[in-house]
Amino acid sequence: MSPETTRRHFLIRLGRAFGVAALSGVAVRVLGGGSRDAEFVQPPHRYGWQVNADACTYCGLCATACVRQPSAVKAVNDQKKCSNCVACYGHLCDLKVASPLIATTDKLVCPQRAVERTHLLGGIDGAYRYSIDADRCNGCALCARQCNLHGNKSMFLIIRPDLCLGCNECAIVHACPSKAIERVPLYPADDFRGEYRLEQTS
């Protein structure tokens, strides 16, 4: 073999050794898991995105920033927290409307008319259930903003994991002025369970 061929073989062997070392190094580092004080336990699959309800300022950018139209962000109402008021800040623009007329008024907070009011208990001044129709909700956060400004803070925004396309880089993260969109493990399921606030992971 000519010296040049020998040199080439040597370099290729060296390259292979280096490549194998680099690959296994990265694998050990990443698969070895995070530090002990890490925010999450490393999941076996993938990450998704979720709104941190504590940081959200209800600016309404979620409705337009999502790559998906209509947005994967929807407003929800926590039934365990809702005050079931006769007149709801997240539902009515003008709360001075007499209670018998609320059912027929068209001065509603939601431009999509997604906030639904159904009678639950008692008479006309009894208790009402407020829910948000996901078919019509576009995530504009107007209802959640009103509820959090004046009401019992039961309405908030979530990114629905069944609608989220799971982009590696979430477009809403860039638009969000309050850094409220967080990368979260898709499991355990508790993180997306129901109309609750997300569990604080820290």
Added chain:
Amino acid sequence: MPETEAPTISSIRWWNFTACLTVLAILAVSGSALAEDFDPGRASGPEIQAYRDHAIPQEYPSPARGWFYADVAVVVGLLLSGVWLVRTHRPARWISAQLGVALLYLGLIRGGCICPVGATANVLLGIARPELVGLATMGLFLVPLIVALASGRVFCGAVCPLGAVQHLLSRSREEVRVSPGLHRVLLALPVLILLATAGEVWFAHGFLPCQLDPYKPLFFQGHAFVQKLTALFTAGYAEPGWILVGGGMAWAILLLALLVGWYIPRVFCRYVCPYSVLLGLLASVGFWRREIDANACIQCERCMKECPVQAIRRSADGKTVVISSYQCVQCGRCADVCNRQAVCGKE
């Protein structure tokens, strides 16, 4: 003297107090009707408390985790079949057909984000913060690299959905060859983009490959459609209206990329893709490399003209024709056009 002044002050306070009380009483009487209007009428009592206690929260299920394992399995399966196609020198159209399957499943059905190109950024992030990388992502990143070390960039030529869009589009006869000088300069771009990817993901938490990917509206649109279809069949939630993914800008970039890709084959793979650097480096020291047998070659240069990524060129001394393993995407077109069966694999 405190003893004499004290009664004066307290008497003034007492008068103030009574005055305030009177004003408040008048306000309360006159404003009671007003205050009632602002009370939203909160519901209370044992019945409503029972309702709240028994309210079952609605669940929003995450995509079934089986999908993620299936993705890794599909990538591994396609890679293995790609290795078989490449190593046994099957016709290039077989490899193209497999790319079609990869485009359909990994691209349109799974949204193109089962994508080792993007996983490059995730794994780079994982070097800094391992807990931020899912294990499936890690697998997707590693498997094509291991295969590249074993038998070249099979991933690019036979599995990658981004490569598939470009490959299936650039089969026209109107290919434009990039001049060799410019080609060599542009080859530095992916390296720079890889460095920029690392920089951005470490210091700004951004994912450069995903920002640069021009094909994502196409993939996401397909993915959203499939998601909706799946929801209809599995009784999940599906929105009633039409779903549009990506803004006008994204679609314009897609059209531009498709137009450029029509004339310059695999333009993204060659001059943008940061993952191609890693694959290329491992492929160039790989255990199996596509080479041209100098004894059989008659230097007709047909393969040079056929190669979509311009990986075949004359050697430095001008006596032989060589394939750059760094650039070769194992599409098999050179072997198809060679009349002398000079293109072969070398251990």
